[in-house]
Amino acid sequence: MRDEQAIETEATELLRTLIRNRCVNDGTAASGQETRSVSALEAYFNGAGVACERYTSEPGRESLVARIEGSDPKAPRLLLMGHTDVVPVSPEGWRRDPFGGELVDGVVWGRGAIDMLNLTTTMAVATRRLARDGFRPRGTLIYLAVADEEAGGTLGAGYLVDRRPEMVKADYVITESGGVPIPTRDGHVLGVTVGEKGANWRRLTVAGTPGHGSRPFRTDNALVTAAEVVRRIAAYQPKAHILDVWREYVKAMDLGPEVTQGLSDPARVLDTVRGMDNLALAREAHACTHTTFSPNVIHGGVKTNVIPDRIEIDVDIRALPGVTTEDVDAMVIEALGDLAPRVTIKQGRGQQGSLSSHDTPLVAAMERVTSRLMPGTRVVPKMTTGGTDAKFWRWQGVPAYGFGLQSLRIPYTEYPLMFHGHNERVDTESLKLSTMMWEALAREFLG
Numbered sequence: 001m002r003d004e005q006a007i008e009t010e011a012t013e014l015l016r017t018l019i020r021n022r023c024v025n026d027g028t029a030a031s032g033q034e035t036r037s038v039s040a041l042e043a044y045f046n047g048a049g050v051a052c053e054r055y056t057s058e059p060g061r062e063s064l065v066a067r068i069e070g071s072d073p074k075a076p077r078l079l080l081m082g083h084t085d086v087v088p089v090s091p092e093g094w095r096r097d098p099f100g101g102e103l104v105d106g107v108v109w110g111r112g113a114i115d116m117l118n119l120t121t122t123m124a125v126a127t128r129r130l131a132r133d134g135f136r137p138r139g140t141l142i143y144l145a146v147a148d149e150e151a152g153g154t155l156g157a158g159y160l161v162d163r164r165p166e167m168v169k170a171d172y173v174i175t176e177s178g179g180v181p182i183p184t185r186d187g188h189v190l191g192v193t194v195g196e197k198g199a200n201w202r203r204l205t206v207a208g209t210p211g212h213g214s215r216p217f218r219t220d221n222a223l224v225t226a227a228e229v230v231r232r233i234a235a236y237q238p239k240a241h242i243l244d245v246w247r248e249y250v251k252a253m254d255l256g257p258e259v260t261q262g263l264s265d266p267a268r269v270l271d272t273v274r275g276m277d278n279l280a281l282a283r284e285a286h287a288c289t290h291t292t293f294s295p296n297v298i299h300g301g302v303k304t305n306v307i308p309d310r311i312e313i314d315v316d317i318r319a320l321p322g323v324t325t326e327d328v329d330a331m332v333i334e335a336l337g338d339l340a341p342r343v344t345i346k347q348g349r350g351q352q353g354s355l356s357s358h359d360t361p362l363v364a365a366m367e368r369v370t371s372r373l374m375p376g377t378r379v380v381p382k383m384t385t386g387g388t389d390a391k392f393w394r395w396q397g398v399p400a401y402g403f404g405l406q407s408l409r410i411p412y413t414e415y416p417l418m419f420h421g422h423n424e425r426v427d428t429e430s431l432k433l434s435t436m437m438w439e440a441l442a443r444e445f446l447g
Contacts, residue, residue: 004432007125011431012108014044015121016101018084019110025085025150032155034147035062037084041124041145049131050143053167057147057159065160065167066124066143068131070446075139078362078446079170080127080438081389082120083149083156086112093422106409106428113426115419116176119404120145122431126438137446142170149389152199152349157389161396172362173393177384177402179370179434181377182412184254190370191382192363193402194245195355195394197291197318199387200328201348204229204313206300213305223300226311229339230295233315236335240266240289241320245355245381250285252380263289280416287385291319291331314348318385321353354394355383356401363401365445370405373437386419405437406430 018037025032035056041064042052052066070077089098089111096102096109103109110117127143135141146156160168177196181188206229208222242264250263262272269289276282286292293315300311319328325347333340358381367379390400406415407429418424 004436007129007435008428008432011122011125011435012103012428014125015108015113015117015426015431016103016110018117018121019101019108019112020099021084022099023085024088024111025148026088027151029058029061029155032085032147033060034084034156035060038062038064038145041066041084044124045128045131048128050127055160055164055167057155061147061155063147063156063160064145066127068127068135068137068141070137070140072138075137075446076171076361077140077142077169078442079142079144079168079173079393080123081144081146081157081173081175082116082123083146083176083389084117084120085147085150085156086115086117087150087420090422095423098424103428107425108428108431109423109425111424113418113424114415115424118426118431119176119434122404122434123438125435126442129435129439130442135443137442139171139446141442141446142168144168146389152387153389153392157392161392170393170398172360173390173398173400174362174403175388175390175400176404177386177388178382179404180406180412180415181374181408182253184252186254187376187378188374188408189252190374190377190379190405191249192358192366192379193384193388193390194358194381195243195321195383196353196387196391197287197320197383197385198323198351198353199349200317200319200325200351202315202317202328202332203346203348204233204315204332205344205346206311206313206342207344208307208309208311210309211307213307216307219307222308222311225339225342226298226300226313229336229343230298230313232335232337232339233293233295233313233332236293236331237270238291238331240269241322242266242269242289243321243355243383245358245383246288249380249382252378280413284385284416287318288383291317291323291328293317293331293335319351319353321355323353325350351391352395354391354400356394356399360399362399362445365441366403369437369440369444373405373433373440405433407433
């Protein structure tokens with residue numbers, strides 16, 4: 001118990017440090033400044049016998065690689081990856097300082113507390129504890145703290161995979177999104193994320209004819225046309241597609257035969273989610289069975305008394321695995337209908353979705369370890385509706401997962417609200433459990 005308390009305290013203090021470093025990534029190259037947290041982590045590893053190297057993609061945009069070398073070159077290499085950047089905040093919506101790292105009644109508050117500085121921290125603590133204990137595994141353990149995940153990862157994980165692949169070469173990768181206990185009649189389910197959708201952002205430019213705002217009758221107002229474009233994009237529903245991983249997840253959730261069948265049938269899933277009272281589950285079910293379209297940003301107009309001739313709409317499109325960028329463009333045109341000739345479509349991100357098999361020795365080891373730390377739980381595969389850096393390895397055929405181990409203190413329904421939302425927080429027991437899980441997993445899997 002004394003050792004567990006020490007683990008909890010160590011992880012808590014490191015997390016508070018990373019939160020206070022305020023590595024806010026707004027998508028610009030100059031933001032993030034993850035070098036602050038890389039310096040903190042390097043100092044944390046100093047003297048523990050962990051070899052560390054820093055990599056800079058842009059000034060201030062640094063990532064850290066630390067490793068415990070294995071003795072057998074043929075043994076599997078495991079990479080534990082966390083990101084150090086966080087998304088911007090709206091402080092007025094928070095009950096506490098989003099960058100204060102406040103510890104209140106066993107809960108740490110702050111931006112990044114669950115996305116994903118909690119896991120970045122606990123992976124580091126487990127790695128340092130293993131090194132200080134003289135852990136000499138057969139397979140190499142790699143700890144990776146990356147920049148830029150919140151803007152797509154090109155200045156972090158993507159940079160390393162492209163420019164320094166030998167430093168992040170692994171047979172298995174674990175990162176964020178998973179391990180939150182969900183209650184069922186047969187015990188708690190722990191999701192291990194095995195796949196994600198592909199981000200396919202599009203900018204739609206609507207053309208019009210400029211004129212004087214005092215004479216609007218029968219004018220070609222680009223904003224009026226854009227309003228209809230937004231309405232059509234928001235209302236568009238492509239055909240549902242049920243992946244095997246979604247079927248397995250729904251079955252494990254024990255939702256009852258009617259809901260289970262409805263969420264597993266492409267012809268019924270949309271009507272099923274429309275009738276669900278559980279809004280969080282309805283949104284997840286819809287997103288995991290459809291390529292989704294969300295018009296989120298609009299630019300245009302020059303002055304109140306000038307009829308606009310150009311409006312730009314940014315649409316966040318998330319494509320299911322198997323859906324190509326060409327498929328996405330065809331869907332956009334279908335959604336626009338007879339307005340398609342009025343709209344220019346510019347491709348932003350064009351990424352494939354990705355999936356890994358869950359039938360691997362690593363997932364089996366996760367199941368054994370978590371069953372000891374949290375008896376009565378089951379590990380089940382799931383897909384995340386957001387994006388993670390796991391994709392860079394999955395695209396190369398390397399199995400990559402999202403996991404962690406959270407306690408029962410914070411209800412599972414709270415987690416979706418905290419990702420990129422207000423009042424992000426994590427309890428210190430979860431920090432302890434995740435740290436113990438990473439350490440036990442490394443010992444069991446890498447030997």
